[in-house]
Amino acid sequence: MPPGPRTIPRVSTTRDGLLTAAAAAFDRDGYVRATIDDVCDRAGVTKGALYGHFSSKKALAVAVLDRQAREWAETRDRLQRANRGPLQVLVDLGYAVNQDRAVVQRLLFQAPISDDVAERQVGQWTATVRDLLRSAAFQGELRPGVDVDACADAVVAALVGVHLMSLAVEDPAGVARQLSGVWRTWLPTIARPEVYAALRVTPPRRRV
Amino acid sequence: MNDPAQGARTRAGLVAASIELFDRHGYEGTSLDAVCRSISVTKGALYRHFPSKQALAVAVVEEHFRRWHEVRAEFEGTGTGPLQTLIDLTHRMGALTRTDRTVRVGVRLLFTSELFELLAGVHFVSLVVMVRDLLGQAVAAGEVRPGLDTREEADGIAAAVIGSQALAVIAGGDPVDRLATMWRHRLEHLAVPAHRPHLRATALVG
Numbered sequence: 507m508p509p510g511p512r513t514i515p516r517v518s519t520t521r522d523g524l525l526t527a528a529a530a531a532f533d534r535d536g537y538v539r540a541t542i543d544d545v546c547d548r549a550g551v552t553k554g555a556l557y558g559h560f561s562s563k564k565a566l567a568v569a570v571l572d573r574q575a576r577e578w579a580e581t582r583d584r585l586q587r588a589n590r591g592p593l594q595v596l597v598d599l600g601y602a603v604n605q606d607r608a609v610v611q612r613l614l615f616q617a618p619i620s621d622d623v624a625e626r627q628v629g630q631w632t633a634t635v636r637d638l639l640r641s642a643a644f645q646g647e648l649r650p651g652v653d654v655d656a657c658a659d660a661v662v663a664a665l666v667g668v669h670l671m672s673l674a675v676e677d678p679a680g681v682a683r684q685l686s687g688v689w690r691t692w693l694p695t696i697a698r699p700e701v702y703a704a705l706r707v708t709p710p711r712r713r714v
Numbered sequence: 715m716n717d718p719a720q721g722a723r724t725r726a727g728l729v730a731a732s733i734e735l736f737d738r739h740g741y742e743g744t745s746l747d748a749v750c751r752s753i754s755v756t757k758g759a760l761y762r763h764f765p766s767k768q769a770l771a772v773a774v775v776e777e778h779f780r781r782w783h784e785v786r787a788e789f790e791g792t793g794t795g796p797l798q799t800l801i802d803l804t805h806r807m808g809a810l811t812r813t814d815r816t817v818r819v820g821v822r823l824l825f826t827s828e829l830f831e832l833l834a835g836v837h838f839v840s841l842v843v844m845v846r847d848l849l850g851q852a853v854a855a856g857e858v859r860p861g862l863d864t865r866e867e868a869d870g871i872a873a874a875v876i877g878s879q880a881l882a883v884i885a886g887g888d889p890v891d892r893l894a895t896m897w898r899h900r901l902e903h904l905a906v907p908a909h910r911p912h913l914r915a916t917a918l919v920g
Contacts, residue, residue: 536828538742614884615825615826615830615884616825616826616827616828616830616831617826617827617828618826618884621884621885624884624885625884625885625886628881628884628885628887629885653895656891656895657895657899659887659891659892659895660874660891660893660895660896660899662877662881663877663878663881663889663892663896664870664873664874664877664896665877666876666877666880666881667872667873667874667875667876667877667878667880668873668877670825670834670876670877670880671838671869671872671873671876673830673834674830674834674835674837674838675835675838675839676835684869684870684873687866687869687870688870688873691870691899691900691903694902694903695899695902695903696899
């Protein structure tokens with residue numbers, strides 16, 4: 507798919523508009539080079555209005571990350587409500603994340619905001635994977651003896667690596683292929699054979 | 715620069731000083747003046763070797779790349795099979811991300827500065843090539859299950875290494891633990907069953 511204009515969700519408030527504008531600015535210029543003036547221009551608000559919502563560029567960037575994390579959590583909840591098993595939710599969440607990851611990657615790698623922000627984000631990703639693996643264990647999807655905590659750490663590293671590689675070699679189409687590689691490596695060794703046989707490791711047909 | 719040996723010494727000194735200062739104050743927080751001061755050379759002498767701070771950072775990242783090749787050569791010299799060499803190489807580079815200043819600063823520059831756009835692509839591709847090469851040798855040595863897509867395996871292994879190193883520099887955590895878990899799971903399908911007991915997924919101690 508050619509990179510077309512991103513569909514921007516309906517802007518309901520100044521704050522939302524500022525976050526959308528900031529995400530676009532950080533995505534294009536990175537954290538260090540992006541300017542508050544540019545964010546204001548894009549959002550069509552004054553600097554005064556921006557500072558009414560966000561005390562600094564860092565606060566704005568953290569809010570962009572928090573909004574993205576919230577959206578990913580909503581995606582996870584939606585997937586869970588669709589009655590998929592935890593492992594299928596994990597697979598599908600990995601693909602869903604892929605659609606909005608660029609600005610997050612830029613704010614945490616390339617031109618990172620700060621270590622404490624990065625640590626918190628990575629902690630959240632790891633907790634999400636760990637919780638899904640724990641539910642999978644609880645629902646009997648996992649093989650006996652799987653070290654859930656160690657797997658969560660390693661799976662997050664694998665996913666981050668795939669995304670960084672695709673960002674660096676500018677190969678967005680390769681991500682889905684590589685993600686399915688991650689799942690084909692990990693799932694047979696952690697899922698019970700009959701559970702693995704029923705999983706779909708390729709991307710979902712429709713956007714979730 | 716009449717004396718080439720002196721020139722090379724100055725260049726090496728500048729790179730070493732930058733590594734130390736980038737490690738202590740970060741890339742953004744290090745000025746070219748500070749680099750010059752720390753080894754008592756003039757700005758003019760620095761500019762003869764590096765036109766910009768970015769050029770200096772590129773030299774640091776190249777030092778880090780060189781480590782990959784040195785460590786690979788070191789393990790290849792020990793006579794373990796190619797698959798164990800690959801496992802040990804990834805563990806050592808993971809460990810060096812925390813303990814070796816050049817690797818730590820190189821990884822940090824690569825992932826968290828403007829150098830990402832310049833150099834990360836090249837580095838990732840050369841890493842994939844190195845992994846593919848060792849996997850190819852492992853296939854030839856009969857260590858790897860026949861019929862595996864070694865390109866896909868190499869991509870996956872390289873991604874796990876990159877992800878582990880990147881997470882170590884931005885958020886802490888031990889890359890060696892992550893890689894050991896990765897190898898334990900990956901060897902299940904990668905290694906020929908008869909060879910699996912001869913492979914160690916964890917890092918060498920010491």
